[in-house]
Amino acid sequence: MRRRLAAWALAALLVGSGGAAIGQSLQDKIAQCAACHGADGRSSDPRIPHIGGQPKLAVMYQLFFYREGRRKSEEMNLIAKELTDAELTAIAEHVAKLPAPTPVADAKDxxxxxxxxxxxxxxxxxxxxxxxxxxxxxxxxxxxxxxxxxxxxxxxxxxxxxxxxxxxxxxxxxxxxxxxxxxxxxxxxxxxx
Ligand code: HEC
Ligand code: HEC
CATH class of the missing domain: 1.10.760.10 (Cytochrome c-like domain)
Structure with missing residues (x-):
């Protein structure tokens, strides 16, 4: 299920950009994240993490690990591969300012x-x-x-x-x-x- 959704989002993203990630503006790259992580950094797929409200440094490290292939994820390795150091920093700054996820509020055990x-x-x-x-x-x-x-x-x-x-x-x-x-x-x- 996750794999299918993610593959769909990834395909949409590549088609949407005409298959050319090069030359995309920073804003275009940030807009891509929403396909999987939600418009405000809160994802609706339980296997895709909420990223809003993460410390900037934590996001920078993880994007760096994905880019270098040190952390494995089909989707994220592909996305991060396109990011320069400066973009990685700017994106982390943006992500850190998105709202933190709301804790689950059910009748807890x-x-x-x-x-x-x-x-x-x-x-x-x-x-x-x-x-x-x-x-x-x-x-x-x-x-x-x-x-x-x-x-x-x-x-x-x-x-x-x-x-x-x-x-x-x-x-x-x-x-x-x-x-x-x-x-x-x-x-x-x-x-x-
Ligand atoms: C095609 C779907 C998809 C897109 C698009 C996508 N992500 Fe992800 N992202 C994922 C998945 C799936 C994971 C979890 C992978 C894993 O388990 O390591 C993830 C993980 C992450 C993490 C690690 C979070 C943590 O808590 O460790 C960060 C940070 C992140 N993504 C940021 C981004 C940013 C920034 C963008 C846009 C530049 C982006 N993602 C675009 C699917 C996507
Ligand atoms: C000594 C410090 C330290 C302690 C103690 C610690 N953590 Fe962590 N934790 C980290 C660091 C640093 C990371 C990021 C590591 C990385 O880059 O993957 C992390 C990452 C995580 C992640 C990944 C989150 C994400 O968004 O991908 C989870 C989940 C987590 N810790 C849960 C726990 C739990 C549960 C405990 C107690 C059982 C715990 N941690 C104790 C330092 C710690």
Missing amino acids: DARYERAAELAAQRMCASCHNADFSGREQMPRLAGQHEAYLVKALQDYRAGARVGTQAAMAEAVRGLTDGDFADLAYFLARVQP
């Missing part, structure tokens, strides 16, 4: 939420991601992020498929199970700033 909050406290997640999980510097915002995306990110760190600047995340998730990841994602998607 309090026991599950508390269990995950306890696990996050044990693992000191907030020491890097901020007490309200808003992120800072190269540490991404986690509050209000899509659960499915968070689970995939945590699995990627555990598997060594995603490596940041340091081994911080591999350390943080060591020994955690898929059940723990599901609970942590449940908590983070709902945590109130």
Whole structure:
């Protein structure tokens, strides 16, 4: 489903630009992001992350990792490949100013939420991601992020498929199970700033 949607968006984007990404203005490149990440940086597809409200540096790092092929994603590797350093910085600045995602506000399972909050406290997640999980510097915002995306990110760190600047995340998730990841994602998607 994600793959189909993303492929469609990507095709639309290439056709829309006449197949020529070269010479596009910065505004054109920023406009492309909306096809997948939503007009205001809030995506409606649970496998595509919300990007609004991310710290500027966190966005710069991830775009850089995608461009260099250090972080793998069919869609993002293709998009980032076209970005110069200056564009990458300008785009990150723009993205950081978009509104942060709204946390899920459903009748939450309090026991599950508390269990995950306890696990996050044990693992000191907030020491890097901020007490309200808003992120800072190269540490991404986690509050209000899509659960499915968070689970995939945590699995990627555990598997060594995603490596940041340091081994911080591999350390943080060591020994955690898929059940723990599901609970942590449940908590983070709902945590109130
Ligand atoms: C064709 C769909 C598509 C387009 C267009 C697209 N993205 Fe993405 N983006 C994705 C997907 C899918 C992921 C998650 C990939 C993964 O799991 O690593 C992602 C991930 C990201 C991330 C990482 C977020 C995080 O929390 O680590 C950033 C930053 C990002 N995109 C920014 C952009 C920007 C800026 C643009 C426009 C220049 C853009 N994207 C265009 C699909 C897209
Ligand atoms: C020592 C600092 C540190 C600690 C502790 C830490 N993180 Fe992180 N986290 C980071 C950094 C740095 C990144 C960005 C790494 C990269 O470039 O991929 C990150 C990235 C993430 C991401 C990817 C977000 C995205 O948008 O793609 C998730 C999810 C995450 N952390 C969750 C957690 C959870 C849950 C915990 C506690 C179990 C935790 N982190 C503990 C530093 C930390």
